[in-house]
Amino acid sequence: MAEPVALPASALRTYCDPACFTFDTTESLADHAGDLGQARAVEAIQFGLAMGHSGYHVFVLxxxxxxxxxxxxxxxxxxxxxxxxxxxLCYLHNFDEALKPKLLTLPAGRGAALRAHMQTFIRELGPALGAALDSDAHTERVEALQTAHKAREEGALKELSEGCAAESISLLQTPEGFVFAPTREGEVMSPEAFEALPEAERNAIEARVTAWSEKLEDLLNDFPGWRKAVRESIERAETEVLGPAVSHLLREVREAHADLPEVLAFLDAVHKNVLDSAIKGTMLEEEDEDIAEPEEASRYQRYQVKLLVDHSASQGAPVVFENNPGYGNLIGRIEHVVQQGNQVTHFNLIRAGALHRANGGYLVVDAERLLTQPYAWEGLKRCLRAGEIRIEPPAEAQGWSGTLTLEPEAVPSALKVVLIGDRDIYYLLMDNDPEFADLFKVAADFDDDLPRTPANECEYARLMALLVRSAKLLPIDRSGVARLVEEGARLAEDAGRLSLNTRALSDLMREADHQARLKGLAATGRAEVEAALAARARRCNRYPTRVRESILDGTTLISTDGERAGQINGLVVVELAGERFGHPVRITATVRMGEGDVVDIERETELGGAIHSKGVLILSAFLAARYARHQPMSLSASLVFEQSYAPVEGDSASLAELCALLSALTQIPIQQRFAITGSVNQFGEVQVIGGVNEKIEGFYDLCMARGLDGGHGVVIPAASVRHLMLREDVVQAAAAGRFHIYAVKTVDEAMSVLTGVAAGEPDSKGVIPKGTLNHKVATVLAEMTAARHAHSDAEGSAGSRQHRRRHGV
Structure with missing residues (x-):
């Protein structure tokens, strides 16, 4: 195995050369469209918007x-x-069913015009009706009808009175009504006089009274018919006088909307209702003529036009973003007012929702906000399924409310809904809501980064120009752009890619702009970007500073010099408020004779997460597969993160745990000047991990605080080298030979770096050279196996002797 060599400084950070840009500042660059690296997502959005079939709504993730x-x-x-x-979109009063307002759709801009016309009509209606009814001609006509009616009744009564008087019977009117009484010589007889008359005469008088009473009854029965006739005559007169007045008021409205049959039908209904209401009103008694103002307003409210959605100022289809997608804001609502202690409503209290405003266009909603609002998600799905927007309170939709309310006619929906959310929400809905896949068939997945090529770096610069102009920032010179490109690679955690997190990039540009303005510069450069990053690090360094101080004062035990078996410096990353920090953590291992168990103390105490526990099981499998293929694992081991009091998750410490375990097994010490990170598979191969830059910098900061001696370093997976975008001070220290980064592909390479002992590879006959790490592991395990067998045999012999003594053998 080759001697481990530290990575060159050139591999620790991929710089962007400002000379590769042809501009001086971003001011001379044309704006980018803003969708850099998002060709797939843009295609998906355009496809979803173009699809006119139902169910092709879009989820942008x-x-x-x-x-x-x-x-x-x-x-x-x-x-x-x-x-x-x-x-x-308008709502009109339904003259047949007042609780079910009618929907009226009008060409864009015509709704506002109709509403204005009807407001003018209502404003002029009261005076016009009063003037028509108070006109001299109408008043004289009504008075004549009433006078004639009165004269007719009086004449009929007079004729009846004269007829009965000729028969010595007088018709008298009392508070209780009409009565007949006998007379003599024109005078009404007293009861005593009537009783003094002979019986035959009294009977004759009573017969005449009975006859005249029947005639009076017939006459009084005719009076209601006469009064009805006169009322009808007065109503005809009022209709004849009010009809032209109302028609005159509606003439301008009819002419303005003559091309809209639905409007004309509404005006006909208004005309009829006005006449009916006005005629009924004229029959009130005089003391009831002073109608309360609210009732008068309520009487004329029915003629108003509720303009639900006004597109008079719109150009093109609407694009609506609902920032607060509650049920009422989304679907619409019906408001109520309190009158005389009761909640009442009418069609003018109907309020449009975002679905109404976006109808015929596009509605954009934040998915997370939508899902946190009660009933909102179900309400949206109901509208999309039914193809109509029906305003109904959530309680009423659930069948809970007993309050009398309106039932507005549903609005046919023709819109495209675009939900925007993160991937977790999308996959959560896809897995748990069967209707979601039917309604949102198009997923537009935005990439997190793009390849870092010279062409893309130039496009990245154009994107920065767009962000600069959008935020009204100072232009950025080419050195500043180059530094931002490097920061984009660090945000992507890959030196070969550029982050598309424009929010983080914009924030950094604003902070750099602030630094440039403090200096009175005309453009932002590399120094200002560096100053902004340094200022941000100072603002957020409380936690890493406290951790480092705890290590420096000995509260947290971390060694950066010396050597010790079974002890190693692992590396962890902590994320707080969007900032990430790395720091070392001590991992220790102990080994003893046993039955092949590796105890993860973090898991046993329920501080280890599932992925961390998986990593421990994998390293256990590696040990058994490599060193115990032909003999039992005769060891027991334990692993622990020392002074760790919080949950541990992830498998990036599995390489460190395996190295500590091998060191404890062989008692070959690990040099504490190193820290290590990486995960390992069952074949001993080292795998990539995240947060490599923060981990290295965290250990570097500790070593720097204690004093670099040229021997400190960090061991990382070879697969993570392409992710390196280290701070400038770390790179400079590596270039000066004061700090080192080692990349390893296998656990053998890692142990060689950490211990200085060659791992040892078996030759063609499978023999491992003596004095190597693997030979030492095999030897120790063989010794443990032999000791275990001897112990088992001894226990077996002692058991047999005891058995023989018990049975007298």
Missing amino acids: GEPGSGKHATTFRLLRERAASEPVPPD
Whole structure:
């Protein structure tokens, strides 16, 4: 096996040469479209928007900050600009069923015009009706009808009175009504006088009274018919006088909307209802003529037009983003007002939801916010399934509410819904909601990064120019752009790729712009970007500083010099508030004779996660497969993260644990000037891990604080070399030979670096050279196996002797 060699400084960071750019500052660059590296996602969005079939709504998924919103809105607005403006949506009073308002769709802009016309009509209606009913001609006509009616009744009563008077019977009117009484010489007889009359005469008088009473009854029975006739005559008169007045008020509205049959039908219904209501109102008694203002307003509300969605100022199809997608904001709602202690509503209190405003266009909703709102997700699915937007309160939709409310006519839906969320939400819905796959058939998955090629670096610069202009920042010179390209590679955790997290990039550009403005510069350069990064690191360094101080003062035991068997410096990454920090952690292993068990103390104490436990099981399998193929594993071992009081997850420490275990088994000490990270498979091959830059820098900071002596270093997987984008000070220390990075492919290579002892490879006959690590492991395991067999044999012999003594043999 070749002698391990540290990586050259050139492999620790891939720089971007400012000379590769042909511009001086981003001010001279044309804006990028903003969808760099997102060709697949853009194609998916365009496909989803173009599909007119039901169920082809779009779910845009990707990591936060990847530009999903900006790209989606750009594509939506570009498409919507060339599409027709949808119609206005209005609700009208239903004169047949007041609780079921009617829907009226009008060409864009016509709804506002109709509403204005009807408001003018309502404003002029009261005075016009009053003027028509108070006109002299109408008043005289009504008075004449009433006078004639009164004269007719009085004449009939007078004729009856004269007829009965001729027969000595008088018709008297009392508070209780009409009565007949006998008379003599024109005077009403007293009861005593009537009783004094002969019986025959009294009977004759009573017979005449009975006859006249029947005639009076017939006459009084005719009076209601006469009064009805006069009422009908007055109503005809009022209709004749009010009809032209109302028609005159509606004439302008009819002319303006003569091409819309539904509007004309509504105006006919209004005309009829106005006449009916006005005629009924004129029959009120005089004391009821002072109608309360709210009731008067309520009477005329029914003639208003509720303009639910107004597209008079729209150009193209609407693109609506609902930032608060609650049920009412999404589906619409019906508001109530309190009158005399009761909740009442009417069609003018119907409020449009985002689905109404986006109808005929596109609705964009944040998936996570939607799912956290009660009933909102189910309400949206119900609308998309049914193809209509039906406004109903959530409680009523669940059958809970007993409150009387409106049932507006449903609005046919013709819109495209675009949900934006992260991948976890998309796959969660796909796995757990059967209807989701039927409704959102198009997934637009945004990439997190793109290959770092010279051409893409130039496109990256154009993207920065777009972000600079959007945020109104100072232009960035080529050195600043080059530094931002390097930071983009670090954000991608790959020197060969560039992060597409435009949010993080924009934040850094704003902070660098702040540094440039403090210096009074005209452009932002590399120094300002470096200053912004340094300032950010200072703001967020409380935790790593406390961890490092704890190690330096001896509270947390971490050795960076000397050597010790079974002890190794592992590396972990902690993420807090979006910032990541690395620091070393001591891992120890102990070995004793046993039955092949490797005890993971983290798992036993329930501090180890599933992936970490998997890593321990894999290294156990490696030990058994390599060293115990032809003999039993006669050891027991334990592994632990020392002074770790929080859950441990991930398998990036499995290489360190295996090295500590091999060291404890062979008692070959590990040099503590090294730290190591990496996962291992069952064949002893070292696999890639994440956070390699933060891990290396965390150990470097500790060694720097204690003083670099030229021997400190970190062992990493060879597969992680392409991910290296280390800080400049780490690179410079490596270039000066004060700090080293070793890349290994196998556990044998790692142990060679850590111990200075050759691993030892078997020759063609399978013989491992003496004095090597693997020979020592095999020897120790053979000794343990022999000791175990001897112990078992001894226990077996002692058991046999005891058995013979017990049975007297």
